[in-house]
Amino acid sequence: MACATLTIDLDAIAANWRALDRMSGEATQTAAVLKADAYGTGLAPVAIALARAGARRFFVALAEEGADLRAALGPGPQISVLSGHMAGDAALIAAADLTPMLNSIDQVTRQFESLPDRPFGVQLDTGMSRLGMAAAEWEAAAPILLAGGPELILSHLACADEPDNPMNAAQLAEFLALTEGTGVPRSFAATGGILLGPEYHFDLTRPGIGLYGARPFADGQAALTLSLPVVQTREIAAGTSVGYGRTWIAATPTRIATVSAGYADGLLRTLSNAALLWHGDRPCPVVGRVSMDLITVDIGHLDDSPDHLDMLGPHQTADDLADAAGTIGYEIMTALSARYARRHVGGGA
Numbered sequence: 001m002a003c004a005t006l007t008i009d010l011d012a013i014a015a016n017w018r019a020l021d022r023m024s025g026e027a028t029q030t031a032a033v034l035k036a037d038a039y040g041t042g043l044a045p046v047a048i049a050l051a052r053a054g055a056r057r058f059f060v061a062l063a064e065e066g067a068d069l070r071a072a073l074g075p076g077p078q079i080s081v082l083s084g085h086m087a088g089d090a091a092l093i094a095a096a097d098l099t100p101m102l103n104s105i106d107q108v109t110r111q112f113e114s115l116p117d118r119p120f121g122v123q124l125d126t127g128m129s130r131l132g133m134a135a136a137e138w139e140a141a142a143p144i145l146l147a148g149g150p151e152l153i154l155s156h157l158a159c160a161d162e163p164d165n166p167m168n169a170a171q172l173a174e175f176l177a178l179t180e181g182t183g184v185p186r187s188f189a190a191t192g193g194i195l196l197g198p199e200y201h202f203d204l205t206r207p208g209i210g211l212y213g214a215r216p217f218a219d220g221q222a223a224l225t226l227s228l229p230v231v232q233t234r235e236i237a238a239g240t241s242v243g244y245g246r247t248w249i250a251a252t253p254t255r256i257a258t259v260s261a262g263y264a265d266g267l268l269r270t271l272s273n274a275a276l277l278w279h280g281d282r283p284c285p286v287v288g289r290v291s292m293d294l295i296t297v298d299i300g301h302l303d304d305s306p307d308h309l310d311m312l313g314p315h316q317t318a319d320d321l322a323d324a325a326g327t328i329g330y331e332i333m334t335a336l337s338a339r340y341a342r343r344h345v346g347g348g349a
Ligand SMILES: *Cc1c(COP(=O)(O)O)cnc(C)c1O
Pocket: 033, 035, 082, 155, 156, 189, 190, 191, 192, 206, 207, 208, 209, 210
């Protein structure tokens, strides 16, 4: 089998959720954000493990993701949709019992016309200029929205991973000004906001990336192992080039292992001549360019010929790969290939 194996430690994910939950007070609930197939790790098994750990509220980006999540969780837990109520979504929202976070007057109209008795929340823009109603819109729509009994008012921080950025306090002041006195439960913090401290926590926090022990949750447990099968091993002489464009040439005789995964699997081409793979505790450098389905690795220093090499594991996290590739852990995780065989371990209780 040339298909790589992505092992997801559900106990580590549950432990990270509990640790993030403990960072806020008793009065603050902790949700889980499972958009993009639970950041590439597998929506249904991760959702079930988190529900067992105690999570009762979940967020996704799209109504379609919400329907998949409802199928995994069954009735009961609240599933909120961050993109709100898009045209054509009414039947899905009702059938899967989803709670759209309304982002604009258009979405409010759509919700109140097509699903007048269904639960909803409201998203406010306090500085991202991405989703949610701006202050003026909110002012105009607040009377009718508040009369409809929103379940939640939420907003999102632009710079939560930079604790010293004055934008955090500015957004907090704006969120307080827009929501004080409404009596509606409020949510402001994702992973980064949880770490900023209690004044950011409000009634509900929404961690996503921290569930996988990735930055900015530095104290989290790493949850992923990615093992790539070795398809072929060859001896090469000094002066031999490896891969497209001859970007690496052996200085001494060595051995090259060709592993089965490439940029089509989310292992970005910028990892060419830059990343490491691991044979147990021993690092092995990527040599030559990452190609679509294959990566070449120098294993000349190993005594044996491994049948697989690890791209993610205890010695190299998604953040480490992101640093090597010039991106962020979020992008590495959400690009994890659909081709990988996902193996979920733990999560029993
Ligand atoms: C993605 C997202 C989250 C989760 O953010 P993390 O940084 O992954 O914890 C929370 N809220 C909103 C609105 C989001 O878009």
